[in-house]
Amino acid sequence: MRFDVVLRVVIKIFLPFILVFGLYVQFHGDFGPGGGFQAGVVSAAMVILYAIIFGLSAAQRVVPPVVVEIMVPLGVLIFAGVGVAAMLLGGEYLNYSVLLHDPAHGQHLGILLVEFGVLVTVAGTMTAIFYTFVGRGR
Amino acid sequence: MVLLTLLAIVTIGVVRLRNLFAVVILAGAYSFLMASVLLVLDAVDVAMTEASVGAGISTVLFLGVLALTKTEEHRPVHTPLLPLFVAAVTAAALIYGTLDLPPFGAADTPVHRHVAPYYLENSIPQTTVPNVVTSVLASYRGYDTLGEVTVIFAAGIAVLMLLRGRRRNGKKGDDAS
Amino acid sequence: MELLEPILHHYNHWITIFLMVSGLYIVVARGNMVKKLVGLSLFQTSVYLLYISPGKILGGTPPILAEGFAVYSNPLPHVLILTAIVVGVATLALGLALVVRINEEFGTIEEDELFQSISEE
Numbered sequence: 001m002r003f004d005v006v007l008r009v010v011i012k013i014f015l016p017f018i019l020v021f022g023l024y025v026q027f028h029g030d031f032g033p034g035g036g037f038q039a040g041v042v043s044a045a046m047v048i049l050y051a052i053i054f055g056l057s058a059a060q061r062v063v064p065p066v067v068v069e070i071m072v073p074l075g076v077l078i079f080a081g082v083g084v085a086a087m088l089l090g091g092e093y094l095n096y097s098v099l100l101h102d103p104a105h106g107q108h109l110g111i112l113l114v115e116f117g118v119l120v121t122v123a124g125t126m127t128a129i130f131y132t133f134v135g136r137g138r
Numbered sequence: 139m140v141l142l143t144l145l146a147i148v149t150i151g152v153v154r155l156r157n158l159f160a161v162v163i164l165a166g167a168y169s170f171l172m173a174s175v176l177l178v179l180d181a182v183d184v185a186m187t188e189a190s191v192g193a194g195i196s197t198v199l200f201l202g203v204l205a206l207t208k209t210e211e212h213r214p215v216h217t218p219l220l221p222l223f224v225a226a227v228t229a230a231a232l233i234y235g236t237l238d239l240p241p242f243g244a245a246d247t248p249v250h251r252h253v254a255p256y257y258l259e260n261s262i263p264q265t266t267v268p269n270v271v272t273s274v275l276a277s278y279r280g281y282d283t284l285g286e287v288t289v290i291f292a293a294g295i296a297v298l299m300l301l302r303g304r305r306r307n308g309k310k311g312d313d314a315s
Numbered sequence: 316m317e318l319l320e321p322i323l324h325h326y327n328h329w330i331t332i333f334l335m336v337s338g339l340y341i342v343v344a345r346g347n348m349v350k351k352l353v354g355l356s357l358f359q360t361s362v363y364l365l366y367i368s369p370g371k372i373l374g375g376t377p378p379i380l381a382e383g384f385a386v387y388s389n390p391l392p393h394v395l396i397l398t399a400i401v402v403g404v405a406t407l408a409l410g411l412a413l414v415v416r417i418n419e420e421f422g423t424i425e426e427d428e429l430f431q432s433i434s435e436e
Contacts, residue, residue: 139326149338179371184396196407200349218344221344225339229336241324243371258378269380270378271390271394274390275394282394289402293408294408296409
């Protein structure tokens with residue numbers, strides 16, 4: 001009997017809950033503690049946990065390194081793109097009030113988009129760094 | 139507070155131990171204690187970030203590096219008199235400086251005067267977001283967050299550039315050094 | 316009771332200074348590079364404590380606006396420290412990547428052996 005059977009079964013049950021918790025922290029960052037950074041780190045921790053238990057090749061089949069390397073600059077582009085969109089709609093750079101008809105709702109939409117950009121970059125960077133460190137020793 | 143004394147004890151352990159594996163695990167425990175202290179100080183966002191980043195990502199990266207290098211530290215060669223003296227003088231100067239600070243927890247210090255009441259009052263009317271930390275981070279101080287995301291991006295790119303290619307053992311290696 | 320008052324008012328600051336100075340001591344006095352990086356992260360977390368403890372108001376709540384609460388702790392240090400934590404882990408990853416490369420080039424991560432092998436070249 002292999003001793004890591006307990007670990008494998010328990011982690012397989014846990015992983016969806018970790019993903020849901022990460023998304024909850026991201027989208028409820030407006031009403032409670034949370035936001036982009038915490039959610040990005042929790043999502044990266046989910047991939048890292050999967051890689052620790054099941055091996056690096058299994059994890060790289062689920063989340064390929066190419067996808068992770070595209071995610072790293074994509075978040076920065078989303079963030080800067082929100083600013084440029086605000087400029088195209090008539091306001092200054094990163095002025096979210098002009099994004100919608102109502103300034104307060106425009107701010108809310110701007111905050112949601114910006115936090116999503118932060119999530120993508122932070123999750124991508126942490127996963128890419130982990131893949132690089134572990135893939136070095138082979 | 140008891141938590142702060144526990145922090146100091148764990149720090150003494152980190153300084154004295156020479157087995158690097160134990161040092162890394164103690165650093166993870168230190169991060170958890172620091173997150174509890176931050177929670178008691180009413181900083182909930184910061185406590186969540188410190189717990190996940192300090193005790194999660196940091197420990198994993200340190201263990202990954204320890205698997206590639208060795209796990210025992212050499213006995214120190216030089217006597218630590220000069221660093222101890224420098225540390226003691228710095229500590230004495232800083233403690234002398236803190237005697238003039240306002241007492242802990244007072245509500246009328248200059249920190250709470252200028253900008254913070256403005257943010258606390260205008261967060262819901264102007265941005266409809268009750269979490270003041272998120273609204274300040276993403277809207278009132280959005281430029282700083284843009285700079286921070288760029289720094290994370292730059293660090294990720296730099297790590298990818300440094301450790302690309304296979305381990306150099308004579309057979310395969312990256313070309314640009 | 317007169318003598319205990321400075322201790323109660325400034326205990327946070329003194330523990331912060333102790334953590335800061337021990338992090339500094341590890342960076343300066345120890346030769347192993349991984350341990351220096353651990354000391355550096357110890358130093359950084361003491362700076363977080365230094366910034367957040369003046370922001371707390373005794374009797375306040377976390378800065379999330381809700382019905383029924385009037386006194387909130389100061390949200391401004393939380394924002395600065397949130398940025399600082401994530402930037403700190405990014406630079407830690409970069410430092411560790413450099414340590415891995417140094418180990419592959421010279422075969423050691425102790426400072427005195429490193430200086431010896433550089434001066435012999």
